[in-house]
Amino acid sequence: MHDTDWAFRDVPSFDTAAWRDHRPIAWRPRVGSNRPSGSDATSPGGRSIVNTIKPLLAALLAGAIGLPGIVSAQDKAGTPSPLPIEGQLPSLGGASGWLNSAPLTAAGLRGKVVLVDFWTYSCINWLRTLPHVRAWAEKYRSQGLVVIGVHSPEFEFEKNLDNIRQAVKDMRVDYPVAIDSDHAIWRAFDNQYWPALYLVDAQGRIRHHHFGEGGYERAERIIQQLLAEAGAAGSGRDLVSVDARGTEVAADWENLKSPETYLGSARAERFASRGGLAPGKRGVHALPDRLKLNDWGLAGDWTAQREFAVLNAPGGRIAYRFHARDLHLVMGPTARGSAVRFRVLVDGQAPRADHGLDVDEQGLGTVTQQRLYQLIRQKGPIVDRRFEIEFLDPGVEAFVFTFG
Numbered sequence: 379m380h381d382t383d384w385a386f387r388d389v390p391s392f393d394t395a396a397w398r399d400h401r402p403i404a405w406r407p408r409v410g411s412n413r414p415s416g417s418d419a420t421s422p423g424g425r426s427i428v429n430t431i432k433p434l435l436a437a438l439l440a441g442a443i444g445l446p447g448i449v450s451a452q453d454k455a456g457t458p459s460p461l462p463i464e465g466q467l468p469s470l471g472g473a474s475g476w477l478n479s480a481p482l483t484a485a486g487l488r489g490k491v492v493l494v495d496f497w498t499y500s501c502i503n504w505l506r507t508l509p510h511v512r513a514w515a516e517k518y519r520s521q522g523l524v525v526i527g528v529h530s531p532e533f534e535f536e537k538n539l540d541n542i543r544q545a546v547k548d549m550r551v552d553y554p555v556a557i558d559s560d561h562a563i564w565r566a567f568d569n570q571y572w573p574a575l576y577l578v579d580a581q582g583r584i585r586h587h588h589f590g591e592g593g594y595e596r597a598e599r600i601i602q603q604l605l606a607e608a609g610a611a612g613s614g615r616d617l618v619s620v621d622a623r624g625t626e627v628a629a630d631w632e633n634l635k636s637p638e639t640y641l642g643s644a645r646a647e648r649f650a651s652r653g654g655l656a657p658g659k660r661g662v663h664a665l666p667d668r669l670k671l672n673d674w675g676l677a678g679d680w681t682a683q684r685e686f687a688v689l690n691a692p693g694g695r696i697a698y699r700f701h702a703r704d705l706h707l708v709m710g711p712t713a714r715g716s717a718v719r720f721r722v723l724v725d726g727q728a729p730r731a732d733h734g735l736d737v738d739e740q741g742l743g744t745v746t747q748q749r750l751y752q753l754i755r756q757k758g759p760i761v762d763r764r765f766e767i768e769f770l771d772p773g774v775e776a777f778v779f780t781f782g
Contacts, residue, residue: 461600464584467492470526472562475539477546479554482526484582491518491604492578493525496569498532499545500708500750502780503591504573505625508549510594511575513618515553518601521610522580525553530564532572533685533777535710535748544747577601580608591628624735625706625752629782633760635701636672639779642685651675655682660690669699671762674779686775688712696776697766703756704734704782705765710748712773718745719770722753724763732756745774 467484476482495511497504515525531537537559546555558564567576570589577586577600586600595617602613622628640646643657650673651663663676678694680687686709687696698705711718722729722741729741734752737743745751754765 461585464587467494467578467582467584468563468566470556470563470566472558472560472566473528473556474559475557477543477555477557478552482524482554482556487524487578488582489580489608490522490524491580491601491608491610493523493601494528494567494576494578495525496528496530496564496567496572496574498530498536498572499542499549500533500536500748500777501572502625502706502750502782505549505750506591506622506628506782507573507575507594508551509620509622509626510597510618512550512553513620514598514601517618518605518613519553521605521613522608523601523605527551527553527555528558528563529555530558530561530569530572533708533748538748541748545749577604579604625704625750625782627782630703630760633701633703634781636698636705636779636781638781639672639674639698641674641682641687641696641776641778643682644684646682648673649675651677655687657682657684665695665697669697669764671699671701674698683775686777688775689718689769689772691772692770693768694772694774695766695768697764698779699762699764700779700781701760701762702781703760704752705754706734706750706752706780706782707767708750708777708780709745710775710777711745712775716773717771718774719743720745720774721768721770723766723768724754726764726766729754732758745769748775750780 467487469484470482473481493511493514495507497508511525511527514523519525529536529542535541539557542555542557545551556563567574573590575586575588575593575597576584577597579585585604586597588597598617602615605613639648643655646655649655650666650669652666653661653663658681660679660681662679665675665677669675675697676687676694677697678689679691680689680694696707720743722733722737722743724732724741728739729737730739732754733739733741734755736751737753743751743753753767
């Protein structure tokens, strides 16, 4: 486990070398139909990345020169290090519902140490943090830690309560979950990222935050410190040990050269099929013979909607030239309860031992839910490869490629 630096993803010109130097932290600005008009392009609430970083730099500077408002925590070596008081825990009253708990309030949580984790269930960056959050909730619950998962959706299908309930069950999330489908709690925190973690002390003060993956040891040390401040006994100095599996396994950052890539018309980039994507219009596409690294294309009868590309007839394909150990695709059937069969190929061959969780060695699988599907996990050397997925039935919506 190790702490990490900032890196910015989803930028128009993707500098893979610079990005890998700052692994493995990531940010995902939310985009969607309810973004305020005239807001900044990098965030849902109109705050630019510059304004997001300013308070962080101020906090770091204050810690460096010993300004008031700084309290001590423990670093890896057990020596005190400055930790800013970042504000009060905002209201949780914007939640439209709760899972695994009666509604919780900021006032009712006084006396408890609180971990607030912003998530959305199809986000690979959040999925890779889940083993740690789940382990902290289990280990420190009896000592007074309350973990709250705030589910703030990226895509429209993630607002569906049945989908969220299924994800909570499948992902073994047993701590309280606030349903934040209108992003009211997101805005109350002025949050901009998935995943985002905030640690709150027993007096209701935010004492630490972390955006993206990583920072696990630092976060757990602060949990232990805040519990000790609250009078809890027995937290000790031992750290949790996690056994991440499937999509929860940390990315192979050294070999990751492919960025998150959206297929909907609002954010599609590097689309290589002729004619481009016409938002809301049906079109028949053909794949180019060759794709450059991180280019992608469609073949067959597709319609590009704002969030996704939808297949209108059987036999449609998507191709992507990628460089990563893992390849995922967020997708789902157009009609709830239906199933769409598919087959994946890597460099024109069945994936065999390189198949992901959601396909067999022949590359065969079925789309039955709106979620992230792991299609490829390579076992051998990582090089540039051409991925193709062919859908044997119509009626699939494809949202975004992610990698690991």
